Amino acid sequence: MEVRVENVRKEFDRFPALHDVSLDIRSGELIALLGPSGSGKTTLLRLIAGLERPTAGKIFFGDEDASEKSVQERNIGFVFQHYALFRHMTILENVSFGLKVRPRSSRPPAGEIRRRALELLDLVQLSGLEKRYPSQLSGGQRQRVALARALAIEPRVLLLDEPFGALDAQVRRELRKWLREIHDRTGHTTVFVTHDQEEALELADRLCVMSQGRIEQVGSPDSVYDTPSSPFVFGFIGESSELPVTVEKGDIWLGDRPIGIAGSGAQGPARLFFRPHDIELVEGDAALAGVVATSRRVGGTRRVELDIGGAAHRVEIDLPFDHPAGERSQIAFRPKRWKLFPAA
Amino acid sequence: MAAEPHARRLSSPTNEPPAVRWLLILIGLLFMGLFLVLPLYAVFAEALKQGVGAYLQSLQNADAQSAIRLTLLVAAIAVPLNVVFGICASWAIAKFEFKGKAFLITLIDLPFSVSPVISGLVYVLLFGTGSLLGPWLKSYGIEILFAVPGIVLATIFVTFPFVARELIPLMQDQGNGDEEAALSLGASGWQTFWRVTLPNIKWGLLYGVLLCNARAMGEFGAVAVVSGKIRGQTTTMPLQVEMFYNEYQGTAAFALASLLALLALVTLVLKTVLEWRFGDELAATGRGH
Amino acid sequence: MTGSGRFRQPSVIPGFGLTFGFTITYFSLIILIPLAALVFRSTGLGWSGFWAAASDPRVVASLRTSFVTALIAAGVNVVFGTLIAWVLVRYRFPGRRIFDAMVDLPFALPTAVAGIALTAIYAPNGFIGQLVAPLGWRIAYTPVGIVIAMIFIGLPFVVRTIQPILEEISKEVEEVSATLGANRFQTISRVLLPSLVPAILTGFALAFARAVGEYGSVIFIAGNIPFVSEIAPLLIVIRLEEFAYAGAAVIATVMLLISFVMLFIINLIQAWSRRRYGYGS
Numbered sequence: 001m002e003v004r005v006e007n008v009r010k011e012f013d014r015f016p017a018l019h020d021v022s023l024d025i026r027s028g029e030l031i032a033l034l035g036p037s038g039s040g041k042t043t044l045l046r047l048i049a050g051l052e053r054p055t056a057g058k059i060f061f062g063d064e065d066a067s068e069k070s071v072q073e074r075n076i077g078f079v080f081q082h083y084a085l086f087r088h089m090t091i092l093e094n095v096s097f098g099l100k101v102r103p104r105s106s107r108p109p110a111g112e113i114r115r116r117a118l119e120l121l122d123l124v125q126l127s128g129l130e131k132r133y134p135s136q137l138s139g140g141q142r143q144r145v146a147l148a149r150a151l152a153i154e155p156r157v158l159l160l161d162e163p164f165g166a167l168d169a170q171v172r173r174e175l176r177k178w179l180r181e182i183h184d185r186t187g188h189t190t191v192f193v194t195h196d197q198e199e200a201l202e203l204a205d206r207l208c209v210m211s212q213g214r215i216e217q218v219g220s221p222d223s224v225y226d227t228p229s230s231p232f233v234f235g236f237i238g239e240s241s242e243l244p245v246t247v248e249k250g251d252i253w254l255g256d257r258p259i260g261i262a263g264s265g266a267q268g269p270a271r272l273f274f275r276p277h278d279i280e281l282v283e284g285d286a287a288l289a290g291v292v293a294t295s296r297r298v299g300g301t302r303r304v305e306l307d308i309g310g311a312a313h314r315v316e317i318d319l320p321f322d323h324p325a326g327e328r329s330q331i332a333f334r335p336k337r338w339k340l341f342p343a344a
Numbered sequence: 345m346a347a348e349p350h351a352r353r354l355s356s357p358t359n360e361p362p363a364v365r366w367l368l369i370l371i372g373l374l375f376m377g378l379f380l381v382l383p384l385y386a387v388f389a390e391a392l393k394q395g396v397g398a399y400l401q402s403l404q405n406a407d408a409q410s411a412i413r414l415t416l417l418v419a420a421i422a423v424p425l426n427v428v429f430g431i432c433a434s435w436a437i438a439k440f441e442f443k444g445k446a447f448l449i450t451l452i453d454l455p456f457s458v459s460p461v462i463s464g465l466v467y468v469l470l471f472g473t474g475s476l477l478g479p480w481l482k483s484y485g486i487e488i489l490f491a492v493p494g495i496v497l498a499t500i501f502v503t504f505p506f507v508a509r510e511l512i513p514l515m516q517d518q519g520n521g522d523e524e525a526a527l528s529l530g531a532s533g534w535q536t537f538w539r540v541t542l543p544n545i546k547w548g549l550l551y552g553v554l555l556c557n558a559r560a561m562g563e564f565g566a567v568a569v570v571s572g573k574i575r576g577q578t579t580t581m582p583l584q585v586e587m588f589y590n591e592y593q594g595t596a597a598f599a600l601a602s603l604l605a606l607l608a609l610v611t612l613v614l615k616t617v618l619e620w621r622f623g624d625e626l627a628a629t630g631r632g633h
Numbered sequence: 634m635t636g637s638g639r640f641r642q643p644s645v646i647p648g649f650g651l652t653f654g655f656t657i658t659y660f661s662l663i664i665l666i667p668l669a670a671l672v673f674r675s676t677g678l679g680w681s682g683f684w685a686a687a688s689d690p691r692v693v694a695s696l697r698t699s700f701v702t703a704l705i706a707a708g709v710n711v712v713f714g715t716l717i718a719w720v721l722v723r724y725r726f727p728g729r730r731i732f733d734a735m736v737d738l739p740f741a742l743p744t745a746v747a748g749i750a751l752t753a754i755y756a757p758n759g760f761i762g763q764l765v766a767p768l769g770w771r772i773a774y775t776p777v778g779i780v781i782a783m784i785f786i787g788l789p790f791v792v793r794t795i796q797p798i799l800e801e802i803s804k805e806v807e808e809v810s811a812t813l814g815a816n817r818f819q820t821i822s823r824v825l826l827p828s829l830v831p832a833i834l835t836g837f838a839l840a841f842a843r844a845v846g847e848y849g850s851v852i853f854i855a856g857n858i859p860f861v862s863e864i865a866p867l868l869i870v871i872r873l874e875e876f877a878y879a880g881a882a883v884i885a886t887v888m889l890l891i892s893f894v895m896l897f898i899i900n901l902i903q904a905w906s907r908r909r910y911g912y913g914s
Contacts, residue, residue: 051808071811078812084805088827088909098813101823133909146809153813358807360817365724372720373732375713379785380735383750384742386760390753429659432652440649442641448656454664457892459846460744461866462885465873466667469674474878500663523646533647555740562743564849565866569873582745582849589749589853598753601746608741615741616734 001156001189002027008057017043019213030183030190032200035210041193050074077150081162083142085134092130098153120148140171160192209233231341234273241315245272260286269343274335277318287332302326387605391598402596410576411584419560422499430507438515452505460565463501467570490572498566503559510552547622558611675882686883699865703844706783710840714791722799739786744849752853774856782850787840794836831906838899
């Protein structure tokens with residue numbers, strides 16, 4: 001089921017949470033809404049769900065205008081960060097709930113409901129626990145129950161709001177892999193919200209990066225990582241260093257020194273972004289020369305912080321951990337890959 | 345909100361339709377009006393039925409005056425004693441670990457589960473005819489029953505959990521950190537108590553005192569049993585209200601009752617103010633007794 | 634609690650001896666010894682005497698009156714108390730805060746004052762008594778009056794027990810129920826109300842326990858007619874005035890036993906709900 005968000009705006013008591021957002025979600029894809037808090041990603045998710053109404057704009061499920069429909073009518077599955085399981089019901093009853101509350105005409109017989117619920121518990125690897133109560137399960141198990149419960153109604157779209165946010169790191173990693181497997185098996189269109197870019201990069205088919213109520217970029221993990229379209233995206237995804245530079249006659253200058261890389265586009269002040277590992281060490285004048293401020297070994301690389309232009313700017317670069325340059329107190333380098341953005 | 349043309353037709357997923365909502369509110373308000381507001385109103389309406397003059401006159405009646413004095417006296421003795429008890433008990437319970445603590449806490453709630461009449465009865469049994477203590481004390485000229493001491497004792501019995509119940513969870517929540525810090529800086533036990541503990545618990549203490557006092561002044565059943573209802577001597581305000589009522593002196597009864605009702609209202613107001621403004625400095629069990 | 638065989642764990646904080654000692658002394662003098670006297674006196678009759686006094690028809694009738702009216706009143710309070718708690722927690726309307734504060738009135742108002750006020754309202758010439766008289770109904774001086782008084786004093790117990798639980802229910806649970814297709818009625822009846830059951834039961838038990846022992850609010854509006862509208866606490870007072878102390882002690886002991894059973898049940902409910910629903914865990 002494809003979902004189309006068209007020029008949606010949402011205001012809470014005059015506070016604009018979303019400004020004119022449009023997004024096409026393809027059928028069967030796993031897409032992440034990624035951004036810091038306040039970016040509007042949860043608001044967008046809730047608008048798709050029908051838990052909030054847009055101040056302006058429309059939301060389409062397939063060809064149907066879903067803006068008119070109540071949350072019950074949209075037939076979506078929603079998973080909350082804090083599970084929201086029904087505490088007084090067993091696991092089995094939780095998972096069966098969506099089927100049991102259907103109107104008589106579309107309700108399957110009791111035996112069928114039970115069978116389906118058990119099947120789903122099997123899918124989420126919780127067979128045998130159907131008689132337990134939520135308070136008797138761990139966080140990871142509870143979230144799997146929440147997912148099974150959402151899947152039971154055969155939703156058109158599956159929506160997850162920071163589903164692993166309440167779990168500790170190890171469980172989070174396991175569930176990430178597991179969610180991807182489930183998605184590949186069932187093929188539901190899935191939208192999930194996260195502020196963890198690692199999670200988004202690892203899990204999603206596409207990322208939708210948001211900031212302050214707007215969509216900054218939509219694309220595959222590779223394209224968002226390699227070709228970020230804005231300073232925000234460059235800085236938010238992966239690691240980065242930024243320097244204020246000037247473009248002059250096709251060359252990029254930092255202060256009064258050319259760096260030795262060419263810059264296309266407008267003359268004048270600009271912002272240079274590069275990633276710590278996309279650099280090469282050079283000798284000579286046309287380079288970024290810095291004084292080593294700190295040097296730390298992180299796993300298989302050495303992370304060096306350099307003060308450039310006499311402590312005016314600080315950048316990070318990565319060297320192989322046993323590189324001789326790691327001993328030096330001054331290092332000159334050039335970025336191999338970089339991006340220029342207009343000055344703010 | 346500017347443009348929500350579609351939204352207005354559909355209700356939010358977590359709210360009832362307005363019609364249902366207002367119906368429930370109406371039923372709730374009617375019930376509360378009937379059971380809470382109406383009786384309160386009736387007290388004042390009946391008291392002023394024969395005019396403000398008659399109202400004021402009945403308050404100056406000698407029996408009414410002595411009842412007021414006695415009530416104030418009893419409260420002035422019972423409340424401070426229960427405060428001391430409450431502070432001691434919560435200090436012992438909150439600051440230390442000892443066996444039987446949970447049992448003690450449960451016991452402290454005992455008067456709440458006992459009928460007020462029984463609370464008075466136990467003192468009659470203890471000091472009345474046929475008991476051991478009664479005649480023995482009488483031989484020293486000490487009268488407990490049918491005299492002020494008995495009333496004070498019965499009042500202490502029914503009101504004694506109030507302060508403790510407020511302070512125990514409060515002090516448990518606050519922990520020992522502040523006191524240990526003070527001690528490590530060289531303060532003595534008493535100094536620690538006065539300068540560190542007391543300021544920390546002052547709002548909870550005030551709250552407990554408020555409730556304790558309201559109950560102490562308004563207690564009826566327990567006091568009725570032990571007082572002997574001797575006019576002008578052992579009738580507290582609630583007892584005098586009953587006496588006036590049984591003698592068909594409606595205005596006098598309701599006039600005195602109206603004073604107690606005013607006390608109740610003041611207690612409610614202060615209690616609410618304390619809950620709103622100092623909610624986090626009160627016990628976790630602030631609501632519900 | 635304490636792992637070793639010691640009575641208490643050593644601690645830096647001073648004052649245990651003083652405070653604990655005072656606590657125990659005060660407690661014994663005021664509570665324990667008097668209660669012991671009660672038990673002592675009631676056993677003074679011996680088993681057969683105790684049993685005879687306890688099964689005296691008038692005593693049984695008074696106990697029945699007290700317990701049945703308390704049950705009915707607690708039942709009414711559960712229904713309307715839940716509704717009131719719901720309305721106070723979930724809705725906004727003018728005067729909400731004042732009504733919220735007023736719920737505590739029965740706690741604060743002296744019982745005798747409540748007693749005469751309720752009688753004034755429900756007596757045949759009272760505000761409501763007048764309204765229902767043409768229908769042939771009498772409220773004051775009948776068991777119905779007793780129930781009314783017990784409703785008054787029990788209401789805050791139910792409301793104040795349910796309110797915190799209602800306030801705690803997360804919106805997400807309701808939202809998730811809606812996403813699964815449940816309409817509002819289904820969400821309330823299958824998801825919200827069941828999770829309130831422990832609080833409702835506790836509130837019921839508290840209101841019931843209080844109503845059974847109530848004296849001041851009830852004796853004015855009850856008819857106090859033996860076998861019909863006489864409550865057990867009143868019978869105790871009558872026995873006392875007759876100087877039949879042992880008889881009074883017996884009734885009191887029976888009432889106390891039943892109260893302790895209720896307290897015990899309340900604790901069981903709370904422990905069960907904590908285990909089952911994980912409240913407080």
